Amino acid sequence: MKKLLLILFLLSTQASFGQTTQREVIGRDIGQIKGLKILVRITDEITGDPLIGATATVPELAINKVTDTNGTIELILDRAEYNLQFRYVGYQTIDFPITAVGDGRIAIRMIQEDFQLDDVVIFGRDPEKNIRSTDMGVVTLSMNTIKELPPFLGEVDIIRSLATLPGVSQVGEAAAGLNVRGGTPDQNLVQFAGAPIYNPTHLFGLFTAFNADIVNDVTLYKSFIPSKYGGRGSSILDILPKAGSISNWGGDLMVGTTSGKLSINGPILKDKISVLGGIRGSYINWFLKALKNPDLKNSRANFNDANLIISAPISDENELTYSFYRSYDDFAFASDTTVSWTNTSQSLQWKSQFTEKLAMNVLGYFTQYDYEIFNQSGFNDFELKSNIRDLGAKLNFSYDFSPKNRVNVGGDFKRLEIQPGELTPSGDEQDILPKKVQNEQGIESGLFFQHEFELGESFGITYGLRYDMFQYLGPRIVQQYDENKPLSEGTATGEVAYTDGEKITNYNGLGPRVSMRYSLSKSSSIKAGYNRMYQFIHLISNTATIAPTDVWKLSDNFIEPQIVDQYSLGLYKNLKGNIFETSLEVYYKGIQNVVEYKDGVNLILQDHLETELVPAEGRTYGVEVYVKKNLGRMTGWVAYTYSRSLRRVITPFEENTINDGEWYSSNYDKPHEVTVIGNYKIRNNISLSATFGFSTGRPVTYPVAKFDYSGISLAYFDRRNELRLPNFHRLDLALNFKLNGTGRFFEGDWTFSVLNVYGRKNAFSLFFVDEQGSPPQANQLSILGVPLPSLSYAIKF
């Protein structure tokens, strides 16, 4: 019912503003004749942001005035009639006839000329870009759009926001990764300022590990992936940071219920070099410290992240950008076991426009992901450390023959080093053996070419080719197995040692990319595309989310690269002068060489992971329907996705099969998903936003029988993922007040939000508990069990 109401609400509200043509009487009439002070404040209709540098013209007095940083202008007028005019580049000019009778104020809300605000809208400045370009399944969310969604515990969350789009989902409320079109979390390449990030979350997925005040925009490629990207099977999530201002200093501060953040930006060298620095941290520890329970008092749940971005527009043609990013988490219960992880990345980018047509982009990066578990319980104390290091470079040239005919060529190179786990005893007594899993090394490189052009008005094509190469390198001791038996420790026949840098195995392949568009009219088009992607790194996980027990593994002699073929077809139509955007996309993906784990495997400190895994193939397919309203007091979208994500194990050995070798649901198979997002501007400075999500429960394995062993009641599980969790649905609301600090230093933003408004206890997982004296009981675990309010205050200065 609530869902229905919200849809009606969304659809019934039209763009309800018009330009003022009636003459307005301004000011309180106290008989004053000269020197009337009229304060004008000009803001963006949709975002409410002040427009700096907008012009107000009083033709009668031949005055032109420009707004200050608060978007305000003070006009000194006489008691008379004036035909004011407000102008701003890219916005519709507003004629505003007034009769000034006393001191007063005028609020002007301007709207972008092309009816499509870059700030809010997804497909950029061009209102018909979604129709006219050959892009498919590309979504760019600007921070302003993301900020209008209800925040999570007071924080704007990039990853959660993306999960509101069709074809993008998460397994549950504390799930770190995104599942794009039925893919696994490791099939997404998450990159920040060009550098890959392995664990983009804080607190096991409760928060995103990126400071929203640093981010400029987020682009997700889920269907047609440009050939400059490679290495992951499902999608590319490209997060670009902002650049600091080269003219003046400013900043953002946000204080929320569980975390806070601060960022400052400004010129180090005026008009030459700018800097943007940000820090963000949680204060959950303070709450824990205040608790009486000694175990909780000694617990920690700490996270923080920091950014530094230095940009230098050296000349009109050249720009250098350096980015540093670090995120840190530690989590401990009663101070005996600590889990901690850190992402660190640095990148340096040089963009150069050699000629009007030829541009170059060079980027070098280093990224490291560290993961540690410390046990200080007093027994067998240990430290377990693992890490991944990537060192890479990318080069891209683009040449524009004409605005509608562009070629990209380039290459990239990446050296990967994985240290899968090293156990070091840390206690006083020598009661545990150190153990180290062999390091892995590999080189991934690619060469690409892409050409996009238009043939007349109605046909456009982008095609490209990417050649991916991967080398798996020593030093390493590789175990050999009896070929006629399933891989296991028991069937090992010997070992082969490889020296440092020696090639153990290599893979390479061609990945064609093509996307075509045929316009049916100015406002509608049909597109079709095909992609082949290779993936040489696998997240070996037996949980449904990114968890402490996960292991990243390179392709080797036993684990072949994943190959993903995606076919997609889409129909796009804009209605009512681009106020509404609609799309219908259909896709099919075939995935080769996905890994499935054997029952009850041990992944931690496992030197021969191949013995714990079984090769499988996957296929996913679906239909995505999307209706978006771009403009007016009410904006938002409705997305519906029908999709399936299936797996099948292929093995000649009967003991390794899963579900008798038949197709079965993967952990990410959620056939029906509906998202409704609405943002309603109650007044210029107050807005209400709502997010409603529904999805089919994810597959789980239920027991077929209960048996007793050694006094313990156990469940016998037979076929994997045969049943489902209860359906998921949740409504979140947020109310946002903007305090327009006219004439003050800064303006503030209060956001009050309630997550899970009607307190739905959505099941994250289901498990069975059998206690003596009571019947066996199925239990569900809910991560977010109650309506969860939060409050945050953000200021800009």
Next chain:
Amino acid sequence: MQKRLLYLLLLISFGCVQPYEVELEEGPQILTVDGTITSGAGPHRIFLSKSATYGSIFEGLVRPVSGATVIARDELGNMVFFSEKSENRGEYQAPDSFFAVIGRSYTLQIQLSDGKVYTSFPEKVTQPPAIKKLSYKSVTTPVEGEINNASGVQLIVDIDDPGEENNFYYWRNAQATYVLETRPDLFVNKETRDPAPKDCCSICYTSELVGNQSIFIATDDNFNGLSTKIPVAYIPDDGVRFIQTYRIDLRQLSISSEAYRFLRLVKQQSETSGSIFDPPPASIRGNMISLDDPNEVVLGYFIAAGETSRRVYIKGAELDFRQNRGIIPDDCREVYDSVVNPPADWNPEE
């Protein structure tokens, strides 16, 4: 450890665990074998039952399998018959004189009353390393929604692991005896509800067998050839056990790698908390097969193990933390399995 991390995570996000009503179809009734023979004194018992289905109380009952013929056979052809206990259906016990011989392999053979025949794969009995020392300490664990922590006593072994081979350990509790203190002076007549103090007796010795909620196992992958300490049992404090002295015998079994793999799956499942870190449920298959139908699933495991055991006296006064003392307002002899005289070998000062 993961359970505790989850507890904290749920606290932060206001999450919860609650019962879920699930409708499951009636599943098959699968034969389950839970049997262990060791080189120790015994008793050596095989339990046979049929699995049940999750659902209502009645469907959830595991039913014993009665009237089966149960034989263990070693590789030399020696056979031992297990006879079903009349008072405990489904429980089959070897003769008191029997014990498994170190170095031999045993198979378990079962014929049900309906004629179906089952057998285990052979299990080899290996020499168990000695327990160098058995010590104890009190441990507390917070309970969600409770102000008071749960507590109990953890037993810890010191062992010198032999370096030459891969060892798999399995620890089980044997019979325990403790001093039971009651308050006969507080006895109340049950009908009139009037105080009716009794003169005797406030001190008794009572016996019990405390099963572990979890499975205590270890492999020496991380300590091969080293001296190490490992927690091997947990006895919950019920407010009565640890008032004075609690004596327990700990059995250390040396098991096969396959038995270890099986028990690891059992342990993994028994510790499932539904957490986001939980591995998905694994299919627990043992070492029993049907000779009539190779596709028939048989649950459980037949273990043949070498055994050593060690005794420890736990002094209540030496524990760091104890639950509030439970009061039994009656003659201590009224408590099941309690006697006034200590066992003949009771020697807390040994």
